[in-house]
């Protein structure tokens with residue numbers, strides 16, 4: 146969903162789903178407690194489970210509302226959204242343009258849902274909106290919605306782009322080229338205007354925001370994360386004009402329904418309110434990187450339409466990257482000394498039958514970027530998964546080798562092993578009534 150999300154599990158989705166299938170039947174409830182890019186949640190949905198997803202990053206909730214909860218393409222009130230561009234008079238007929246775009250998508254991978262006439266019809270309306278966002282000008286917005294916060298803050302030429310780092314270096318932010326920042330400002334302010342006029346239901350609203358986030362990812366002048374931009378040059382991808390592409394929906398439709406998406410909650414708290422589940426899947430952060438900082442721009446885009454006062458919000462952006470500190474969450478799981486205790490608390494509060502923990506032998510709390518993998522983290526997790534909360538003798542470990550492309554301080558691709566560590570919870574009485582509190586360890 147976000148292709149460059151650190152730690153996303155796209156590469157090991159098949160072994161992960163095969164593993165979970167041993168402990169959950171289709172229709173069972175499975176929890177993706179650190180859902181991030183949503184890759185795993187959607188894999189679970191596709192495998193027929195009822196899914197609960199939560200992550201501290203707002204964009205993950207927006208992706209959940211866009212792709213996890215719905216089981217049909219969105220309904221777009223096109224004539225209400227863009228009245229003067231759907232008429233045939235002086236402006237282009239967006240729907241006819243969209244029909245041509247959709248006709249070209251028929252038969253492409255991920256687009257078999259277009260074979261259903263009513264879904265194709267709906268998709269054409271949605272693509273007409275994307276075409277509007279791609280081609281609209283400031284004249285399409287009422288004067289009070291003509292804002293330029295993304296250009297001002299994240300573009301070298303912007304009035305609010307200057308930064309001074311904690312070490313005293315100064316410069317100007319250059320996440321986006323002007324052309325793309327201007328297009329983002331137009332599109333996001335259009336979504337904000339529609340939202341404030343109450344013209345979008347949750348599905349369409351989230352799908353539009355998720356689309357903007359995904360498009361921005363492909364043209365950002367970064368090495369994949371937004372905690373910094375490329376200071377002395379431009380990634381060749383960032384020089385291309387942004388495209389709001391119609392995305393395939395096959396993998397996001399259907400399923401048993403009943404899914405749930407948490408919104409920016411600390412999973413350690415959120416889990417207490419989640420009903421009984423066959424599998425609790427845990428893919429926590431294993432190093433110092435705070436994801437709300439690393440992906441803040443995705444969250445800003447998703448928050449923008451609901452900001453009561455965008456001027457006040459952007460007046461208080463800080464750090465080299467330009468993030469409002471109110472959006473910066475410090476996860477205790479990014480601290481090695483808190484990690485095992487907090488994971489134990491989380492598991493103890495859950496009403497889960499089986500816990501599946503992802504762990505990888507790359508750089509983490511217990512090993513550094515320039516050392517060979519150590520077994521320390523694995524041993525800590527082993528101790529946790531064989532402790533009081535678990536049935537003895539049930540721990541299993543599946544090892545999946547893969548290449549890690551994340552680079553840091555000059556260390557490039559290296560071989561890592563993704564581990565899936567699985568253990569059965571002790572029987573805690575009638576399902577859901579008695580989540581166990583962790584014992585001392």
Ligand SMILES: C[S@@+](CC[C@H](N)C(=O)[O-])C[C@H]1O[C@@H](n2cnc3c(N)ncnc32)[C@H](O)[C@@H]1O
Nearest residue numbers: 152153154179181182200201411412428436476
């Ligand atoms: C390794 S990533 C998960 C990747 C995900 N499985 C995927 O495939 O994209 C860890 C995630 O944990 C989230 N996170 C960190 N601390 C959290 C907390 N206390 N509560 C909820 N989410 C948290 C981060 O935002 C990040 O998305």
